[in-house]
Amino acid sequence: MRSDAIFIGIEVSDEIAGDAAAAARLEEVCPVDIYADAGGRVQIVDTNIDECVLCRLCIDATPPGTVKVHKLYDSGPDAVLSSDPAVA
Numbered sequence: 001m002r003s004d005a006i007f008i009g010i011e012v013s014d015e016i017a018g019d020a021a022a023a024a025r026l027e028e029v030c031p032v033d034i035y036a037d038a039g040g041r042v043q044i045v046d047t048n049i050d051e052c053v054l055c056r057l058c059i060d061a062t063p064p065g066t067v068k069v070h071k072l073y074d075s076g077p078d079a080v081l082s083s084d085p086a087v088a
């Protein structure tokens, strides 16, 4: 699933979207509450997306490539934060 705000887009792969442990971890680590644990599923909180501080905690807390943070204002090589070596 992916949700875009004005400056930031958040992408969570189907692989972990329904994973209760991932949902709990993401809710816990994001300092600006972009993720919520919706009964064991990952929910992206649209109203908070542009508050992202690019800290990468969500990326480090999940398996490689399953969470990506898109900087919609940047078209350069650093436009996507990810732990996937093919993207990062």
Ligand code: SF4
Binding pocket: 029, 030, 031, 032, 033, 034, 051, 052, 053, 054, 055, 056, 057, 058, 059, 069
């Ligand atoms: S990079 Fe940091 S602020 Fe942005 S969504 Fe991930 S945990 Fe939240």
